[in-house]
Amino acid sequence: MPYSHIGVRSSAAQQKLAQALAALSHEFKLPGEFDPLVLAEVDHVIAGHQLPAPDLTALPFITIDPPTSQDLDQAMFLEREGDGYVVHYAIADVPSFVPAGGPLDGETRRRGQTIYTPGNRIPLHPTPLSEGAASLFANDPRSAFVWEIHLAQDGTQTSARVRRATVQSVAKLGYEQAQKMLDAGTAPPAYAGTLGLLAEIGGKRIELERSRGGASLNVPQQEVEFVNGHYVLEFRPGLPIEDWNAQISLLTGMAAAQVMIEGKVGILRTMPAPDDGAIAAYRLQTVALGKPWDADVAYGAYLRTLDTTDPKQLALMHAATTLFRGAGYTPFNGTVPDDVLQAAVAAPYAHATAPLRRLVDRFVLAICAALCAGDDVPGWAVDALTELPEIMNASNQLASRVDRAAIDTVEAALLSHRVGTEFDAVVLAGPKKNGHTTKVGAARSSIQITEPAVTAYCEGDLEPGTVVRVKLVAADIGTRTIAFAPAQ
Structure with missing residues (x-):
């Protein structure tokens, strides 16, 4: 299904939109440029960085990401092993670039994660690191934490370990590009096998997810893009290869959790079961x-x-x-907590595959590598365990607020010249019990229109799942306000 790009047509609205989006950084007090001390440390570390001795550059790893991504956290190489499989999953070796207790370490703890706004990003690490020396670019040897996960014929994990090694990706693929290659059978021989096995293993991991009671919330993604000098909004339905790719990441997160639970030290991503x-x-x-x-x-x-x-x-x-609530981080050292499950995954799980963009992954990787090698876990990683939950929860909340504000702003701009227009809409939900209102005593329901791709509220107590005719009564870019009413 092709993406639906709807641009802002009015030049005045486009200018006002650009100003409103630029103001998000100030409104949400997002971090600015990195301190010169941080940049100096990064330059020094990069200049002296040594690749690890285990050389896995003969394995044809590939990356599969959004096509514009430059901070490439993961690369994979998949192969058969008898009637089972081996997943080689390389994760950017961020720990080797961040001296414990240094300026960069402190700054990343202040930021927590990379935050995205339309046409901009506030990175967790300076770009010479996140889009340079540590990113798993094609045809460049890179230091990585390489997971080697063995699977049985049905896709169940039989063993897993992680170690630092030197890898080299042979191709940087976008999701659509990889999907088209797979469907048409046009992938080069170097990685055709990995793409084919990704579909095979991914499908089996999905079946295992079903059997253990795991869940994926596959709502079409509403995203803001900056295309040819204009902001656009799209609903982007996920491609099958994205689901399979996510299963490899989930598999690795589950393997990391298992390693830490067996070692009795680490930090898990947990979520209670729905009540x-x-x-x-x-x-x-x-x-x-x-x-x-x-x-x-x-x-x-x-x-x-x-x-x-x-x-x-x-x-x-x-x-x-409503079934996916209460996610958090659970650290432990010496005693494994009673509640270790991430209910949506239906298994213990840890964030371990995105260290360029998320702080906690750096610590998980270092802990898992030490445990797999039989070494002492680095003290800097253990010492951070108690503060990581607060850092990550705060940064997750901030990222969510910024993302929602950006989408609300673009939606208002898209509709600013269409006040008075009628649309067909799907009712997603009726009024919430806590009484969301557009004015005193007035209930409102959640709706979705498809062209442009906007979700909003409409006055009235509407029946979920019905298609209704609605009229746009207000769209203000400055206040990020959109209001619909049932059409007469």
Whole structure:
């Protein structure tokens, strides 16, 4: 399905939009340029950096990312082993570039993660590192933490270890590019096997996810892009290769969690199971919208049956967010906590595959490599465990707020010249129980229009899953406000 790019047509609106987006950094107090001391340390570390002795450059790793990405955290090489498989998954070796206790270490703890705004990014690390020396570019030898994960025929993990090694990617692929190569059978011999096995292993890992009760919330992604000098908004349905690629990352995160649990030291990404009330309420919604959730079907398996091109099922996918709440980070040292599950994954899980963009992964990788080698875990990694949850939770909340503000701003700009226009919309949810209102006493429902790709609120108590005709009554770029009312 092609992407739907809808640009801002009015030059005045485009200018006002650019100003509003530029102001997000000030509004949310986002970090600015890196301090000269940080940059000097990065230059010094890069100049003296040594590649690790284990040489895996003969393995044809590839990266698969959004086409414009330059901070490449992961590269993979997949091969058969008897009737099973071996997953070689290389992760950028960020720990070797960040001296413990130095200026860069302190600055990354202040930032927590890379934050994205349309046409801009506030990186966790300076670009000479994140888009240079540590990024897994094609045809450049790079230091990496390389996971070697052995799988049985059905895709279940039989063993896993991680170590530092030198790798070299042979290709930087975008998602669409990789999908087209796979579908057409046109991938070069160097990595055709990896692409074919990605589909095979990814499919089997999805089946295992279903069987263990895991869940993926596959809501079409609403994204802001900067294309040819203009901001655009799109709904981007995920490609199959993105799902398979995500399964390799999930597999690695699960392997990292297992290593740390066995070693009794580390930090997990945890989330409680949905409470009985949330499940009961969601089951009622599935019945009301004509797609009942059978009691003997796990919620993850049920969500994978939803067709988001159907209005009622799209509403159910959005409503399923009520089941995905309470995620956090759980550190431990010496005693494994009782609650180690990430309920959506339905297994213990850790963030371990994006150290260029997320702080906690750097510590997880260092801990896992030490445990696999039988070495002492670095003291700097252990000492950070208690503060990482607060840092990551705060940065996750900030990133979410900035992302929502950017999308709201672009939506208002897209519609600013169309006040008074009527649209067809899908009702995603009725009024919330805590009483979201557009004015005193007035309920409002969540809706989605498709052209342009906008989600918003509409006055009235509307039936979820229905298609309704709505009228745009306000769209203000400065306040990020959009208001709809039922069309007469």
